[in-house]
Amino acid sequence: MKKWITSAAILAAAFFVYAAPAANAAEGVSAEHGSWLLLMFFTINFVLFVSVLVYFAGPPLRKFFADRAVTIRTALSRLQSALAAAEDLANKAAARMAALSAELKQVADELEQETAFQVGKVKDLAKSTAERIRRDAETSHYAMAEAAKRRVRAQLAESAATVARDLISRNFQPNDQSRLIDGFMDKLGGGDPR
Incomplete structure (x- = not known):
């Protein structure tokens, strides 16, 4: 509708x-x-x-x-x-960025402190190593000097013995030999020393 x-x-x-x-x-x-x-x-x-x-x-x-x-x-x-x-x-x-910034600064500070510590440690180790090397060098120097002295003394003793042998064999007479033996025996027997 x-x-x-x-x-x-x-x-x-x-x-x-x-x-x-x-x-x-x-x-x-x-x-x-x-x-x-x-x-x-x-x-x-x-x-x-x-x-x-x-x-x-x-x-x-x-x-x-x-x-x-x-x-x-x-x-x-x-x-x-x-x-x-x-x-x-x-x-x-934004809060996380602020926290990350603070954390980054803290990590940088810790890294700087650790680096300074490690540098100090390496420096101390280098000083102790240098001191040990110096002591070892001095010891080696003294040892080498003593060894050289001993070699020189031995060389001198050998040279002196050779020279003495040559002198004795050239200048030693048979009566000198008996006189030396008598003097030696007197010293051993406690006799009259001359």
Whole structure:
């Protein structure tokens, strides 16, 4: 029934649109001067058009705009929660960056201290090694000097023995030999030393 009434209203509005200029032409009223009847037909036509539009297009439009509002509100709330989460992550990242900066400074300080400690340790080790090498060199020097002295003494003793042997064999007489043996025997026997 509603569809029939709506169809009749649309046909009447269309008829009035074409009937009004025909009525004015029949009365001899020109369209340029206008008439109250023509204004009334256009007004009725507009009112019918708007009422049909509101009647048929109103509920779908209301539903569309309500759905669109719900969609916009949902998207807005989701975006606001995403914005809050992003701000929270940004704050956490800034705090982490500050913590990392402090941790980096601490690691650099520790590394510098460890480097200074290791450099000191290497320096002390180098000093002790140099001192040990110096002591070893001195010991080796003294040992080599003593060995050289012993070799020189041995060489001198050998040379002196050779020279003494040569002298004794050249200048030693048989009576010197008996006198030496007698003197030696006297010393052993506790006799009169000369």
